[in-house]
Amino acid sequence: xxxxxxxxxxxxxxxxxxxxxxxxxxxxxxxxxxxxxxxxxxxxxxxxxxxxxxxxxxxxxxxxxxxxxxxxxxxxxxxxxxxxxxxxxxxxxxxxxxxxxxxxxxxxxxxxxxxxxxxxxxxxxxxxxxxxxxxxxxxxxxxxxxxxxxxxxxxxxxxxxxxxxxxxxxxxxxxxxxxxxxxxxxxxxxxxxxxxxxxxxxxxxxxxxxxxxxxxxxxxxxxxxxxxxxxxxxxxxxxxxxxxxxxxxxxxxxxxxxxxxxxxxxxxxxxxxxxxxxxxxxxxxxxxxxxxxxxxxxxxxxxxxxxxxxxxxxxxxxxxxxxxxxxxxxxxxxxxxxxxxxxxxxxxxxxxxxxxxxxxxxxxxxxxxxxxxxxxxxxxxxxxxxxxxxxxxxxxxxxxxxxxxxxxxxxxxxxxxxxxxxxxxxxxxx
Numbered sequence: 001x002x003x004x005x006x007x008x009x010x011x012x013x014x015x016x017x018x019x020x021x022x023x024x025x026x027x028x029x030x031x032x033x034x035x036x037x038x039x040x041x042x043x044x045x046x047x048x049x050x051x052x053x054x055x056x057x058x059x060x061x062x063x064x065x066x067x068x069x070x071x072x073x074x075x076x077x078x079x080x081x082x083x084x085x086x087x088x089x090x091x092x093x094x095x096x097x098x099x100x101x102x103x104x105x106x107x108x109x110x111x112x113x114x115x116x117x118x119x120x121x122x123x124x125x126x127x128x129x130x131x132x133x134x135x136x137x138x139x140x141x142x143x144x145x146x147x148x149x150x151x152x153x154x155x156x157x158x159x160x161x162x163x164x165x166x167x168x169x170x171x172x173x174x175x176x177x178x179x180x181x182x183x184x185x186x187x188x189x190x191x192x193x194x195x196x197x198x199x200x201x202x203x204x205x206x207x208x209x210x211x212x213x214x215x216x217x218x219x220x221x222x223x224x225x226x227x228x229x230x231x232x233x234x235x236x237x238x239x240x241x242x243x244x245x246x247x248x249x250x251x252x253x254x255x256x257x258x259x260x261x262x263x264x265x266x267x268x269x270x271x272x273x274x275x276x277x278x279x280x281x282x283x284x285x286x287x288x289x290x291x292x293x294x295x296x297x298x299x300x301x302x303x304x305x306x307x308x309x310x311x312x313x314x315x316x317x318x319x320x321x322x323x324x325x326x327x328x329x330x331x332x333x334x335x336x337x338x339x340x341x342x343x344x345x346x347x348x349x350x351x352x353x354x355x356x357x358x359x360x361x362x363x364x365x366x367x368x369x370x371x372x373x374x375x376x377x378x379x380x381x382x383x384x385x386x387x388x389x390x391x392x393x394x395x396x397x398x399x400x401x402x403x404x405x406x407x408x409x410x411x412x413x414x415x416x417x418x419x420x421x422x423x424x425x426x427x428x429x430x
Contacts (some may be wrong), residue, residue, distance in 0.1 A: 015074070238270065267301050
């Protein structure tokens with residue numbers, strides 16, 4: 001299997017992490033913020049990660065998802081030399097690098113779109129946008145999810161397809177390992193099917209994961225030619241079932257997840273730059289480790305959003321700048337950062353360590369053996385049928401009995417008298 005089989009991602013939203021100005025128009029002079037990320041690479045490695053998934057780093061008008069120039073590093077972050085230095089630092093440590101490709105929509109100031117909006121229907125740039133309208137002299141276009149500063153591209157346009165291909169190739173040649181494709185759920189699968197073959201011809205080992213919030217995951221992967229998509233169904237079920245103390249909800253989703261794994265390896269996560277942090281979704285801190293245990297145990301390709309390993313809490317709000325809290329600035333290096341949940345960071349190390357020692361969990365076959373509102377036992381079996389592990393989760397105030405022959409590999413708190421402690425979890429072999 002490819003290098004992706006061994007990667008565990010750490011997702012960073014650079015504009016927030018590095019403390020950039022909210023608007024490009026507010027930027028004054030040169031900066032070298034991007035090198036600050038190098039000071040965190042050893043932290044990434046320390047808990048078992050080996051992949052850096054960066055949010056938008058290309059020039060944009062504000063938050064990174066309103067791109068203006070895909071071939072230039074956002075000056076609020078740094079320049080080409082800073083990017084090359086980051087690539088080199090990742091390579092020295094064996095860390096893979098994934099960039100965020102926002103190819104569903106662009107900012108209003110993206111040159112072809114700006115031309116189309118200025119000239120209206122009949123413009124030589126009209127085929128860049130999904131639709132162009134002239135209503136009483138007011139030129140408008142298709143806006144992504146109602147945001148009038150995000151213009152949806154015309155994915156049927158050969159010019160758009162060739163442009164995206166060239167952007168992908170440019171940064172792969174500069175040393176990245178693949179792409180996260182933003183808002184893939186809004187992009188026709190046939191668009192990627194048209195773009196990716198030429199990219200894969202030059203970079204056969206590159207990895208492409210699409211952001212899918214809803215839709216037919218299996219069919220989209222098959223039709224588009226992507227390698228993977230984000231597992232939003234599992235994300236929701238993990239925090240929701242733990243917070244509500246209703247593992248029946250998770251049981252149903254695990255059945256779906258097992259089917260996905262038969263066709264592709266989903267990108268699994270507990271938080272990201274677009275959602276409320278998992279520590280704020282699960283109201284009882286005693287149950288935060290249960291979510292971490294699920295992320296490390298279940299098949300798929302895990303991704304940890306920066307700060308989750310510290311138990312950071314933040315709520316996404318539906319208002320302007322409502323994402324700021326979940327995209328905080330971090331200090332220059334890990335040792336300058338203190339937090340109030342060191343026990344959770346230890347949980348991440350233990351769980352990821354368990355996964356490293358059992359790499360077959362990547363595509364394991366899973367089934368639930370015991371389930372009620374407060375208890376869940378999930379068994380994982382290797383594809384070769386020779387290895388078995390079980391994850392037992394206990395959200396109740398009473399011990400959860402296990403078999404007498406169970407060999408405990410990891411547990412929090414420690415297993416006592418053959419039972420998972422109240423509000424505890426354990427991974428066992430029997």
